[in-house]
Amino acid sequence: MQSGTLTFDEEGGAQLLVAYLRDELGDEAPQFARTSTWFRFTDDSKPPATLLFFDSRGIVTLVDNRLGGASLGSYPLGRIRPQVLIFQRPRTFKEEYRVRDFKSTIDGLEAFAGFRPISFETVHSEGGYRTTIAIEPSERVEWEACGFQYVIRANVAWTGQEGRNFELVDSQPYVQTTNEAGATPHDHLAAQWSVRALLTLISGIKLAWRSHQLRDDEFPMWMLSGDAHDPHFVDVQLAGTVEQHRWPKPETASLQSPSVRLADLGSGGMQKWVELYADEVFERAVQPAVEVINGATSFLEPQLMMLAISLDRFGHFRHGDGRRRAMWKNIEKCLIDAQLDWPEIGSRRGIAMAISNINNDLKHPDREQYPETTELAGAVYLSKIIVRVQLFDLLGLPDTLRQEFLRSNDARNAVDVFVRHGLRVDDEGTRVVTGPVGLDS
Numbered sequence: 001m002q003s004g005t006l007t008f009d010e011e012g013g014a015q016l017l018v019a020y021l022r023d024e025l026g027d028e029a030p031q032f033a034r035t036s037t038w039f040r041f042t043d044d045s046k047p048p049a050t051l052l053f054f055d056s057r058g059i060v061t062l063v064d065n066r067l068g069g070a071s072l073g074s075y076p077l078g079r080i081r082p083q084v085l086i087f088q089r090p091r092t093f094k095e096e097y098r099v100r101d102f103k104s105t106i107d108g109l110e111a112f113a114g115f116r117p118i119s120f121e122t123v124h125s126e127g128g129y130r131t132t133i134a135i136e137p138s139e140r141v142e143w144e145a146c147g148f149q150y151v152i153r154a155n156v157a158w159t160g161q162e163g164r165n166f167e168l169v170d171s172q173p174y175v176q177t178t179n180e181a182g183a184t185p186h187d188h189l190a191a192q193w194s195v196r197a198l199l200t201l202i203s204g205i206k207l208a209w210r211s212h213q214l215r216d217d218e219f220p221m222w223m224l225s226g227d228a229h230d231p232h233f234v235d236v237q238l239a240g241t242v243e244q245h246r247w248p249k250p251e252t253a254s255l256q257s258p259s260v261r262l263a264d265l266g267s268g269g270m271q272k273w274v275e276l277y278a279d280e281v282f283e284r285a286v287q288p289a290v291e292v293i294n295g296a297t298s299f300l301e302p303q304l305m306m307l308a309i310s311l312d313r314f315g316h317f318r319h320g321d322g323r324r325r326a327m328w329k330n331i332e333k334c335l336i337d338a339q340l341d342w343p344e345i346g347s348r349r350g351i352a353m354a355i356s357n358i359n360n361d362l363k364h365p366d367r368e369q370y371p372e373t374t375e376l377a378g379a380v381y382l383s384k385i386i387v388r389v390q391l392f393d394l395l396g397l398p399d400t401l402r403q404e405f406l407r408s409n410d411a412r413n414a415v416d417v418f419v420r421h422g423l424r425v426d427d428e429g430t431r432v433v434t435g436p437v438g439l440d441s
Contacts, residue, residue, distance in 0.1 A: 038078060039070045061086040082239070083239045084097075089219075101177070105210040106199060106209055112202065144271065150176070189212070194278075215233045259401065259405040285317055301362050318330075328356035332352035344419055381414035384410075385411050
């Protein structure tokens with residue numbers, strides 16, 4: 001047994017502080033000396049892969065522990081950063097835990113799912129009124145892909161007393177992955193990452209992971225008597241997503257009208273998306289754009305370059321023959337296959353050349369030409385739209401949804417940057433200024 005202090009901050013997550021001495025095990029205080037081998041910062045020096053921390057409030061399982069540094073001096077203090085925190089005691093002590101079920105809540109999932117687990121009916125009478133609340137969190141969409149069973153499920157948590165009060169605690173749906181053979185929490189998260197990427201492209205705004213839970217027989221419900229009952233979902237914190245839990249939640253209005261809903265895709269569409277995302281070429285096309293939308297940088301220059309990379313890779317994926325092509329040809333392929341035409345800006349070739357040219361101008365400091373802010377902003381906004389439109393034909397969605405998206409404020413605002421500032425591009429992607437013009441409302 002070793003003493004330590006478990007701390008937490010919203011940015012870095014959990015950290016275990018352990019006092020130690022730099023002397024050998026024969027020291028008068030072996031409880032401090034024996035941990036010195038954890039903090040020597042050599043190849044063979046590392047903390048145990050799993051630790052159990054307990055205090056008066058319960059037990060936490062710390063998994064995939066890594067060195068977080070140490071403070072030197074007369075009384076050294078080592079820092080251990082667990083990558084996974086499981087708020088429950090396991091049946092057995094293992095270096096790695098492979099669990100059956102893992103579920104997460106994500107911004108944007110509620111609007112995308114469109115579930116209605118709660119309904120109200122109010123009846124008025126002479127003596128007042130009576131409200132009947134029906135709770136049916138049974139809606140779900142299930143599919144199987146890449147070794148995991150997936151489900152997006154409705155959820156309701158509430159408190160109340162019949163005839164007196166009702167308080168809704170939580171109605172956020174969740175995505176759950178199941179692996180009968182067991183998978184690490186990180187493997188489960190990797191399997192769910194495709195769903196978050198899809199939500200990000202559909203909404204076009206920054207989305208966060210809000211919570212994680214797991215369920216496995218290794219983490220049962222412990223009774224005061226020490227008996228173990230069937231497992232239930234227990235809270236989990238992951239070092240890679242814990243910072244997102246404190247992000248401001250998106251405004252409700254920005255999530256109310258997703259361009260694609262779960263009902264449009266169904267089980268087949270979700271399975272197709274997850275399988276597409278499992279293709280490394282496709283995943284590499286999606287990731288840069290998702291990171292831009294999720295706020296990887298506030299500067300336009302890196303945003304444009306990351307979006308150009310996404311479009312280049314999407315085009316490469318669409319060509320499907322593995323041949324190397326100029327960036328503009330891959331971007332043009334995205335425009336052609338997604339049936340995108342903006343004659344008020346330029347031809348498909350011209351738009352593709354413009355994005356590619358701006359990307360090259362930004363990469364090479366020896367070039368004299370550098371895009372003006374308006375031109376750069378327009379290219380960024382339009383590139384986001386082009387990336388997001390790739391979903392529709394790739395997932396076999398009705399063309400009416402694509403057309404509706406192109407009439408949305410996001411798409412209109414992207415085109416508006418060019419039209420209002422009189423910016424056009426010729427077939428070589430060169431900017432042509434025609435003078436500001438107004439858009440018809």
